[in-house]
Structures are given as C-alpha cells and as structure tokens.
Amino acid sequence: MIRVRFAPSPTGFLHVGGLRTALYNYLFARHNGGKFLIRIEDTDRTRMVSGAIEKLFEILKWCGIDYDEQPVIQSERLDIYKKYVKELLEKDLAYRCFCTHERLDEMRKLQIAKRQPPKYDGLCKKLSKSDSEKLSKEKPFTVRMNIPQDEIKFNDIIRGEIKFHSSLIDDQIILKSDGYPTYHLANVVDDHLIGISHVIRGEEWLSSTAKHVILYRYFGWTPPQFAHLPLLLNPDKSKLSKRQSDVAVEDYRDKGYLPSALLNYIALLGWSTEDSQQIFEINELIEKFSLERCGKSGAIFDAQKLLWMNGEYIRKMPVEELARLSIPFLQKAGFDTKDFEFLEKCISLEHDKIKLLSDIPHLIDFFLKNDIIYDEQAVNKVLKKDGVLTDISEIYSKIKNFTAKEIEIETRKYAEVNSLKTSQVFHPIRVAVSGRTEGPSLFEMLELLGKDRVLLRLKKATQMSADK
RNA sequence: GCCGCUAUCGUCUAGUGGUUUAGGACAUCGCCCUCUCAAGGCGGAGACCGUGGGUUCAAAUCCCACUAGCGGCACCA
Secondary structure, three states: OOEEEEOOOOOOOOEHHHHHHHHHHHHHHHHOOOEEEEEEOOOOHHHOOOOHHHHHHHHHHHHOOOOOOOOEEHHHOHHHHHHHHHHHHHOOOEEEEOOOHHHHHHHHHHHHHOOOOOOOOOHHHHOOHHHHHHHHOOOOOEEEEOOOOOEEEEEEOOOEEEEEEHHHOOOOEEEOOOOOEOHHHHHHHHHHHHOOOEEEEEHHHOOOHHHHHHHHHHHOOOOOEEEEEOOEEOOOOOEOOOOOOOOEHHHHHHHOOOHHHHHHHHHOOOEOOOOOOOOOOHHHHHHHOOHHHEOOOOEEOOHHHHHHHHHHHHHHOOHHHHHHHHHHHHHHOOOOOOOHHHHHHHHHHHHHHOOOHHHHHHHHHHHHOOOOOOOHHHHHHHOOOOOHHHHHHHHHHHOOOOOHHHHHHHHHHHHHHOOOOHHHHHHHHHHHHHOOOOOOOHHHHHHHHOHHHHHHHHHHHHHHHHHO
16 A cells, blocks of 8 residues: 655745655655655744644645645654654663763864764763663753664665665764654654655655664664655755745745646656656646656756746636636735626736736736826837827727727728828727737727727827827 | 765756657747737757766667765754
C-alpha cells in the first residue's frame, strides 16, 4: 500500500517549493491509488506562528489538494517521542547531553576558525549511566544520537544509491531540552508509525537522510523509499527565497493566479513527459505522473512562463466562471458587482487579454464607472479638432437599433463617404468612449456601453479636443 | 573547511549508444491577420550537449578526473 505524506512546519505561509513537494506527493498517491496524508511538524516552539496551520489548510484547499485521514499534529505526540527516546537511551544508542548553548557555540566557533567541520566533541558521551541519570534530575539536558562508525547507504528513487560515512555525521540532538523532539526523530518515528511507504521531499533533506537511516536501524524498522526532489531556485540559482521572488502561495492567489495554472506550472519544474507536453489538467497530471520521470537538477522558477500559463487557463475558462472569480478583485477595486450579466459581457470582450484575475478591474473599468479617466497621451495623440467626433455623435444619435452590427455599418459608411481611413475614425471614437487607445473590439464595446453613455462621452471628448 | 548532489538553447525541458544537421515550451525577433491592445497562424535567431580524458566502428547518451553551481554541516524544519 502506497502511503505518502506532506509534512510542513507551520511557520506562516506555504512556500511554492512546499506546494511542489505537496503536489508530487499528492500526484504519486493518486496515481497509484495510495493515500496522501498531512502531518504538521510543529516541534519548534520558537517559530510558532498563530493561525499558520489554519492558513495552510485553507491554501491547500484553494489549490484543490485534498488529503486522506486525519492530519497528524506532532506537538500532540510528545509522549510517543519520549517513549522512543527512552528506548534508545536504554540501549545506549543515545545519550544525554548537559552542555550549555554557550559551550556549544564556543566550540563551534573554534572549529570553524580552525577550518574543521563543526561537530559535537562527545563530552557528555563519556558520562556514566548513573551520573547521567543523576544529573538529569538537576540540570536541563538534550538527548543525542550515538552515531556508529559505519558506512550508511540508502537508495534514492531519483538519484540512485547514496553513501555517507557516518564518522562525518554529528551526534545529532533528537530531543531538545524543552522536551520537544527535533525533526529527525519525530519525522522517523511518525513516518514509521503512520506507515509511510515513500518519503518524497526536497533535496535539502538529502544529507540528513543518513541520520534518519541510522534511526530506522536503531529501532529495527524498515526505512521507507526515499525520493529527493530537486530544489526550486531563484533566478541566480540559489534556493528559492522570499528575498528574491514571491514564494508564498497566497501571494499568487492574491495576484489572481489560478490554482490549476500554478499547479500545472509547478508540476513541470522537475518533471516532464516524453513529448514535453505543457498543459495538463490535474486529472491528466495524476494519470501521467511518475517519480521515474522526475529530473535531478534544480529548476529556476520562471515567473514569466507561469504568467503565460495562467493566461492559457483563463482563455480556456468559460466566461461565467471567470466572471465569478473576478468578483473579489473587482470588489477590492471598489466596483459594484451586482449586475453579473453585465460583468460577464464586459469580461467576455477582453477575455483573451486577461493573464491574471487582477488584470480584470483595470481592463473593464470604463464599462463600470461613469467618470472615466482619459489617458493624456491618448488624448493628445488621437483626439483631433477635425469634427469626426461631432459627426459621429450625430450619426449615432440617429441609430435606433444600437447594436454592434448597425454601428459598424454606419461608422464605416461615414469613413467611406468622407474618404477617411477607418483608423482615422475608429481610434478617436475608442479614446473618446474609453479614455485609452487599447481595448476590446470597438463596435461591441460601443453596444455594450449603450447609446446614452456613448453619446455622453463623445460629447465630452469633443469638448476636450476643442479645448486643446 | 568537510560531506553530498547536480551539469543539454536566456529559462523549463525531451533525449538512456547509431532514426539528431539535438526536439518541444516560455521569453525574444520578423511576417500574416486586424479598428487598437491582445489572442491566433507562420517563420527566424538561440545549446559545438561544463572541461579534459577514456570505452566503442559509433557518445549528449557509458566510465574516470577536473571545474563550476547548489545543498547540508543548529536544542530550525
């Protein structure tokens, strides 16, 4: 039975790298008919952020990544970890360490100065069991793993066999002095207890995996299969970070990215099909995903390609759905969204120009407000004192059936009769009614605006050009 | 410093010994369409496959070394 998990620590927001890890776990589970679980790794009390867990679940839901079973919260399982630490202590596979932060820091500084690898010197390992027992009642302590002198090997699905010599591995702390386990212990214990079959996580964990393998061995457990995913990178090839890029999934949501596009784009960062297909609906992703086709090298997060992909998804989307999704963005921009049908029509005219949901308010605002803003450059460039707008105004006022078709016929007729290029007529009208040079197809736009508003704006623009 | 991982167009990648004058996508450039902006269509430019050695009749593809980049080396995850 395939069981995988996504195990974030709730430190504020879901990182896109984390989302990629979650997605690959999810796809792997769904593809294989296995289970996808969530575990909250909240063992660092100093980094606790209130509300982070709720936000995490909310954003996962927004992404459409659903999970199986009840999420496991590590901070609720302290007794379990302690039990396993005790077992290790009894078997001499771990020992208590009474060293202070000060001593540890001092030691590390010295080692770095001497260009040695920073490593615990094993002082407390020398304590006898009874001394250790006695001291533990008087002083705070941590518990360290007793690392064997041995070669540690494990297989990684993506990278093949990985070897470390354990003499290079530090006597890792597995239980902190506040009674909370560190990642390494909690992770191994939980993965085993929960029956995780495959650990799919970021490459930053590759080095630590040796420690985990040792722990599995100490407990007499069979380790799961490992798959370490390549890192997501900044444009300068360093690990994707807040400093250089937008990393919070919620940032993308708030900017108007679609979850389907985000997931699709992120899926392609480290995974591909033989034919280099680009667009995948989630079901297709599930159908085609495999760890074997994951790459090994880090991938730069290319915001430009994501933007393109988002546009692809928006173009494919039914207008009704798009209009519905645009509502929060329009409301944020201060628009009334009660007339949904009208909204749909506006959006429909600009549909294939939209790359982000947040583009929508600006693209259609001249339909929604009465006092439109005239772009100065557009006015100066296009609005002329040539009487075109006055003539057009008069012609339009006589059109009974103010439809795109009728308007087009009349407008073209006017251009022809006066030997004007269509652009000499169309452009001023566009600027007059919308305030700008770019926009939807002119006649549909005029129809949607309605005769009254068009005439009003033509009049205003005529005055503006006269004032020049 | 030590350990580990990685290495094909600017970017994401296909490619698993010969079908490759290295394919696709984004970005970029040109043309077409056109009332503008987009979208769309067509085309161009762009990678001597990090470097150097092998193995082989034949290597981007296998092996080794080097180099570079990145990651890890916390009472963080």
